[in-house]
Amino acid sequence: MSDHLSPSWTISTRTGRSSASMLVILILVVLAIAAPLFVSRSVVQDLFFIMTMLVLTQCWNLLAGYAGLVSVGQQAFVGFGAYAMFAGVSLLGMDPMAAIMLGGLAALALSVPTAFFVFRLQGAYFAIGTWVIAEIVRLSLAQWKALGGGTGTSLPSGATRDMLGVRFVADLLGVRGPQATDIICYWLALLLAVVTIGSIYKLLRSKQGLGLAAVRDNREAARSVGVDPLLTKSFVYLVAALATGLTGALIYVQKARISPDAAFSVPDWTAYVIFIVVIGGIGTIEGPIIGVIVFYILRSLLADYGSWYLLILGLIGILIMLFAPRGLWGLFTDHTGFQLFPVRRILAGQPKTKDIRGSD
Amino acid sequence: MPAVAQGAPIKLGYISPQTGPLAAFAEADKFIIDGFMAAAKAAGLNYEVVVKDSQSNPNRAAEVAKELIVSDEVNLVLVASTPETTNPVATTCEAEEVPCISTAAPWQPWFIGQQANPGDPGSWKPFNSAFHFFWGLEDVIAVYTNMWGQLETNKKVGGLFPNDGDGNAWGDKVVGFPPVLEKLGYTLKDPGRYQNLTDDFSAQINAFKSDGSDIITGVMIPPDFTTFWNQAQQQSFKPKVASIGKAILFPQAVEALGKNGHNLSCEVWWSASHPFKSSLTGQSAGELAEGFTKVTGRPWTQPIGFVHALFEVAVDVMKRAGATDSKAVIAAIAASNIETIVGKVAWDGANVPPFAARNIAKTPLVGGQWRLKDGGGYDLVIVDNQTAPNIPTGGKMEAIG
Amino acid sequence: MALLETHGLTAFYGDFQALFGVDITLNESETVAVIGANGAGKSTLLRSISGLIRNVPGHIRFDGGEIGALAAPDVLQLGITMVPEGRRLFPSLSVEENLLIGKYGRVGNGAWSLDTIYDLFPVLKEHRHRPGTALSGGQQQMVAIGRALISNPRVLLCDEVSLGLAPVVVRDIYAAFPKIRATGASIVIIEQDIGQALKVADRVYCMMEGRVTLTGAPTTLSREDIHAAYFGAHAR
Amino acid sequence: MSWLDTIIQGILLGGLYALFAAGLSLVFGIMRLVNLAHGDLIVLAAFLVLLLVSALGLNPFAAAAVALPVMFALGWALQFLVLNRTLGNDILPPLLVTFGLSVVIQNGLLEGFSADSRRISVGALETASLKIGPVSIGAMPLLTFLSAVGVIVALNLVFYRTPLGRAFRATSDDSATAGLMGIRAERIFATATGLAMMVVTIAALYLGTRANFDPTMGPARLIYAFEAVIIGGLGSFWGTLAGGIIIGVAQTVGAAINPEWQILAGHIAFLLVLVVRPRGLFPRAVD
Amino acid sequence: MPILALDQVSKSFGALKVADQISFALEKGEALGVIGPNGAGKSTLFNLITGNIRVDAGTIRLDGNDMTRQPPMARCLAGIGRTFQIPQPFEKLTVFENLLVAGAFGSRKVEREVGDRCADILVETGLYSKANQLAGSLGLLQRKRLELARALATDPKILLLDEIAGGLTEGECQELVETIRDIHGRGVSIIWVEHVLHALNSVVSRLIVLHFGRVIGDGDPDTIMASKDVREIYLGIDV
Ligand SMILES: Nc1ncnc2c1ncn2[C@@H]1O[C@H](COP(=O)(O)OP(=O)(O)OP(=O)(O)O)[C@@H](O)[C@H]1O
Ligand SMILES: Nc1ncnc2c1ncn2[C@@H]1O[C@H](COP(=O)(O)OP(=O)(O)OP(=O)(O)O)[C@@H](O)[C@H]1O
Ligand SMILES: CC(C)C[C@H](N)C(=O)O
Ligand SMILES: [Mg+2]
Ligand SMILES: [Mg+2]
Helix, strand or coil, rough: CCCCCCCEEEEEECCHHHHHHHHHHHHHHHHHHHHHHHCCCCHHHHHHHHHHHHHHHHHHHHHHHHHHCCCCCCCHHHHHHHHHHHHHHHHHHCHHHHHHHHHHHHHHHHHHHHHHHCCCHHHHHHHHHHHHHHHHHHHHHHCCCCHHHCCCCCCCCCCCCCCCCHHHHHHHHHCCCHHHHHHHHHHHHHHHHHHHHHHHHHHHHHHHHHHHHHHCCCCHHHCCHHHHEEEEHHHHHHHHHHHHHHHHHHHHHHHHHCCCCCCCHHHHHHHHHHHHHHCCCCCCCCCHHHHHHHHHHHHHHHHCHHHHHHHHHHHHHHHHHHHHHCCCCCCCCCCHHHCCCCCCEEEEEECCCCCCCHCC | CCHHHCCCCEEEEEEECCCCCCHHHHCCCHHHHHHHHHHHHHHCCCEEEEEECCCCCHHHHHHHHHHHCCCCCEEEEEEEECCHHHHHHHHHHHHHHCCCECCCHHHHHHHHHHCCCCCCHHHHCCCCCEEEEEEHHHHHHHHHHHHHHHCCCCEEEECCCEEHHHHHHHCCCCCHEEEEEECCCEEECCCCEECCCCCCCCHHHHHHHHHCCEEEEEECCCCHHHHHHHHHHCCCCCCCCCEEECCCHHHHHHHHHHHHHHHEEEEECCCCCCCECCCCCCCHHHHHHHHHHHHHHHCCCCHHHHHHHHHHHHHHHHHHCCCCCCCHHHHHHHHHEEEEEEECCCCCCCCCCCHHHHCEEEECCCCEEEEEECCCCEEEEEEECCCCCCCCCCCCCCCCC | CCCCEEEEEEEEECEEEEEEEEEEEEEECCEEEHHHHECCCCHHHHHHHCCCCCCCCCCCCEEEEEEEECCCCHHHCCCEEEEECCCCCCCCCCCHHHHHHHHHHCCCCCCCCCCHHHHHHHHHHCCCCCCCCCHHHHHHHHHHHHHHHHHCCHHHHHHHHCCCCCHHHHHHHHHHHHHHHHHEEEEEEEECCCCHHHCCCCCEEECCCCCCEEEECCHHCCCCHHHHHHHHHCCC | HHHHHHHHHHCCCHHHHHHHHHHHHHHHHHHHCCCCCCCHHHHHHHHHHHHHHHCCCHHHHHHHHHHHHHHHHHHHHHHHHHHHHHCCCCCCHHHHHHHHHHHHHHHHHHHHCCCCCCCCCHHHCCCEEECCCCCCEEEEHHHHHHHHHHHHHHHHHHHHHHHHHHHHHHHHCCHHHHHHCCCEEEEHHHHHHHHHHHHHHHHHHHHHHHHEEEECCHHHHHHHHHHHHHHHHCHHHHHHHHHHHHHHHHHHHHHHCCCCHHHHHHHHHHHHHHHHHCCCCCCCCCC | CCCCCEEEEEEEEEEEEEEEEEEEEEECCCCCEEECCCCCCCHHHHHHHCCCCCCCCEEEEECCCCCCEEEEEEEEEECCCCCCCCCCCCHHHEEEEEEEEHHHHHCCCHHHHHHHHHHHHHHCCCCCCHHHHHHCCCCCHHHHHHHHHHHHCCCCCCEEEEEECCCCCCCHHHHHHHHHHHHHHCCCCEEEEEECHHHHHHHCCCCEEEEEEEEEEEECCHHHHHHHHHHHHCCCCCC
16 A cells, blocks of 8 residues: 555664764774884783773673574683684784784684584584584694694794784884884774674674564564575674684784693683673674673782682672673663664655555 | 882882692792792882782783783783793793893793794794793703612603693703703603693503603692602503602602602702792791791792792892883893802802793702602702712612612 | 462563453352463463462562562462473483472371372372373373372463373373362363363453453353453354 | 493582482472572582581581571572573573572682682591402492482382372472462472572582582683583483483593593583583483 | 465474464465464464474465575565564664665665665555664564554565454554555565554455464455354354
8 A cells, every 4th residue: 555655664773872982983993003112012912902802792792692592612712713813823824914814813713613513513512512612622732833833833033013004003103122012913803893892783783683683583483484594693703713713813922922721711811801891791793892891800909819819700790790781881871761772773754645554 | 210219119020820720839928928028128129029829821911011010010920830830921021122130941932932933943033021030941951860870770751741831941951951961872762742730640650661661750730740650650650750840849748648659759949958048038048948848838839939039030130120121131131140049049050051031040950859758748858969969968868679 | 369369460471461450269169260362371270370480569469468579489389380381300310209399398287198199190109119290191290280280280271281292192191180170179270272271260361462352251252252361253 | 341440430420410410400400490609509518517517516417407497498498489480481581680699609708718629537537548349449339320310210209199299290390280280380489499509509518528618619610510501401300310310421432542632521421411412411301 | 376375384392383284375466364363373374484483394485486494584585474473673773774774684785775664664654753763662563563564665565464363453454454455465475473453354355274384274355254164263262
């Protein structure tokens, strides 16, 4: 009946307020790019940490918060990406920059067979399955003698100093080699963080994002309207592996030393990541951002208190999960309704003719 | 321009595993650093020590090293205890071109472990900023074989080398035990690298049994050695000698074996009876050990001497450097020649292969056995000093059982 | 005085409101039927009474006391049991265990015991060691009824006991009701088989969209009334 | 002969893993609660036993007996006050809370007991063994295995022969309907965790006597326990024992080929079983 | 060739046979009504056709292609749209987004291409004023409308409607009938399970009667309604 109408709908996801916040975000990004020009080296160092954790947490949140895939094995991709990068630099003589790409692709490649296995498992089994896979990858790489086996290895001295662009940045900014390396790594981390957040945001606003939400809300109904839950989830899993692998490679370019225990550390690459997401608020893009900042502050305040630091972190995690399961951002939006990254499709406008139902 | 003249303190960064599984290595840190600060003050020196905890985590070790360099802007980084701690820190310092002195890890896992391709000696390169003092595998091999030489055995050795920094170095076909043992007429049965925290050693025990090994050696973490040793007894595998690195370093670990720790042997890097004294406080080894026991109520352990020596070397270096910039400090380290509580420390290339000559200074090593005391508890008795005759022995090597 | 009554009862599933001010009354030894289309809120009503859904206090009274805010085990201890929709037998328990578990929270005084329940449904005794869910639908329904009876309840709530069962089986099950009534229990049944409902009930409530749309004794209600109350639209 | 020995040692090792896993299996089977702090709770119990041994001079077995009710109470309270709040369809809250708990226990123990590695000594029993034909079987490993079997039998009896066990199963099937039977799920869950903590105490006794332990060594063994539970099949205690044995035998056989393969072989066995049977060897009819 | 054909389709839940060798065919453009007492297996029949439940035996063909082993997604893409008797909205999405999901995935299009059509459907089904409201906050009747709207958004060739008229007032029921007639008029084949017979009969041209999973009647509505068997079984009240 309504096909003869030429309707005047508009569909948007932005409100005036969120457009304003996009502007703020843009300014923040520009500031972040320029940061190495006016902040100290240690701040750049901290920002690098924040950016890399941001990518890891966004990826984990994408899996757990949007796709319901609670993985405790993301360290597999961090470590695999990092090892592939090391292989590229140490064994193939690649430039670290190119080797980072190799790391990402390697993680992506690893995710295909693991997906095949873990997607056979549900819920808690999935979680444990990812953990076991990560252990297997760790134990296997610990057998790779050319990269030091269980001992680990360091990047060839000078490799990061000769990395693409280091000399240029060193001359441009008048800084020493290692500092220039730090700055480049930081820019890469920033780029990765912005691209990751941007892509996740784009994904959520895309058809695939809708599909994810539908599967999360009601799997059966989603299947009945043509959404393939397995396809949607696999896609997310692969994308998260890619970004996680790139981050792992980047982190280890900066650390310049790798060993299986470090590269596949459950606390560093999964546990903290989970805490951050929970503290910030799972299932939102904003949550991990808040979480990383809070985590960073806690770490700076408490890190010199040894075991107390971890003890307090553990307690905070438990308390938030029990009493504010949607995290700090959840508390905030509950009170304000404000969203930095809105994904709702808002339908506006009026039908051109009067209500069709009334005419009959 | 000399920092001392300016009145600004000299900043030392110190990293060790104060929490986590490796924490036993760092249990004397506070005692040593307090002693160091007091001695420095008495000598009119102005030092500040920024202490960081690696949490026994290599990732964390690298991170705090970077923090020390970047935020605290220390003049010299000191690091101690196990390759898991020293290597990430030394690598970071090397990349940052900041001087670093490291100790308490055999030099091969430290030096080779930081090479990009550990498997290819041709590619190994010396470091510019990172220096290390300790003994090496050749020393522990000499000490062990000297001890074994004191006894009548069939010269068949069973090796227990895990897949970690120490284990890979000890079992290495080029720099580790295998070539030397072969030269000395021992045959080594090495079933392969196991993972740490393994719950069953029956494969190794079977291999040693069928080989008829009289001697067991290896470098193990304490829980694994306990598992192995108990299982060996249960399987009635009773070697005459068991010389084990790392696992029986600490008295508590030996006591955990009950009566079965008697006559286990190990290398001794430092003891209360070492005939050295501190260049900083003038204390003898015995006095330092006693002081520690008095303050903490705990028995002395081997790392104490080395952590103390680390600070001795640091003060000596900074005094000679005259300035706090990296170049001067690195030059001063390279020129060190100092008598410390663990013996002489000098990066003069003595007894070190040419590729590592610039970065490694060796300290003496002897062999000891744990002996059950009458009232319970164990004593570490030095039973072999052929490698360092100036360190007195307290008895002769005895067979187990 | 009524044994059990609700007044102004509301219920929610999250944001979704399933009951809008429902008033029903059950007198001592009375059998009341609740009918209505799928999704009308019949099960929600029983779940609210039995404590499976916690309500704001003040809308459900039993034997003079307020029970709206009580949890299911507390409601059970007062003597209200339920035969839930879909039977909900415990798959890990055998038939006999399924029956025995009905006594876990309350052992009231009365006629019902394992033996008398086997007398009521002799077929169950034959199968007592089989898993509860291995039985036919009708037998499962018998287990569910037995499980609810074994604690000798004062009020028995039955949700759709004939759903998905063959008429013969339905007849067998309904044949048990007079015996149950004879022990003095008051009963609320939910039934979509209107004919069946009208046969056993002293009074009937018809629900639509979370509201009671019709009340009365079976004899006083016309089929047109029922149909209108049932489906909303008027019958042809 | 050596193969026979390898298999037997593997089976005995499997007993240890089954003991680590049995408590987990109970909790996971009844509540679908993935308890990531299970390994740390074992270590906590080991410290408790150690404390009783050193403070009261008790024999370790007597000390474990004293520790049993303490651990039951601890488990009950933990479940009732904390973990019950996390149960639901979403597996994330229990995962996170128990993970936080793991971190808290580890670091609390580090503060209280330092990082030193400890051991509970059982004297001559430690090295005693039984010679049966060509193989010799350590007394403690054998005792461990027998205890594992004993625990499994006991859990089975409780689970399938008592009203409490009925309530466990009913609550696990359908906790809402169980509520209609007067079963208070929160208390049933608390009791289950209390029981699991008693099993944990027994596991701790053998962990602490077998080798040294320190506050941080819980998680290393947790993964084997999970593997044993999962390949055994949810809620099947005998399955858990079988799972433990599979992991144990895979490890010793792997080690006999090359010690490099020891731990890897256990994990690979786990993967293989799951590829063939995604719900484990002895899955329950419904879950 | 019929657009949908079932051949000897059977399904049991344990001892309960809910579909017992069901065979029938739906012609292109036909509107078919399915009636039967509660629990007769009507909703199950829909679930078998859509693939939400797997058949035990028998074949299901769509446009001549065997769909028996296909998952629901594939069947949706092949043109089967359905409503659930107990509405299954995506609760944390808005009404409009519910339609967008169905539109984008169900007809394999990008989101922007389906936005207008989804908006039209909202108007057509009377949900326009609720477009930006969370589906979880809707009442039962609106949830049912959303079911219809969402099924339409997949651009179906066959529309399966499960008791969407229950609980409507006379006026609302009339509107619903008009809407369904419109849809039918556009060439969409329809199978409609309904207890509100006058509504059903004003749309469909053929009735199937299910009883205990079996087809006990199939023919034009008047004949079916007149048969004594059907009156007795279906109406439940002795006539
Ligand atoms: N757990 C739930 N969550 C959300 N909504 C629910 C839930 N259970 C029932 N509903 C909704 O509440 C409404 C009333 O449901 P209820 O089960 O009480 O109906 P009923 O009259 O018993 O129907 P039926 O004949 O299908 O058993 C329905 O619209 C249903 O969709
Ligand atoms: N997943 C299932 N498992 C077991 N039994 C089921 C399942 N789904 C439906 N049933 C049973 O199958 C029978 C047929 O159910 P169905 O929902 O198809 O009936 P219906 O004809 O749609 O009834 P109504 O008119 O009440 O909607 C019922 O007895 C129901 O209880
Ligand atoms: C109960 C109803 C289905 C009866 C219907 N109005 C008729 O008269 O046939
Ligand atoms: Mg109902
Ligand atoms: Mg139906």
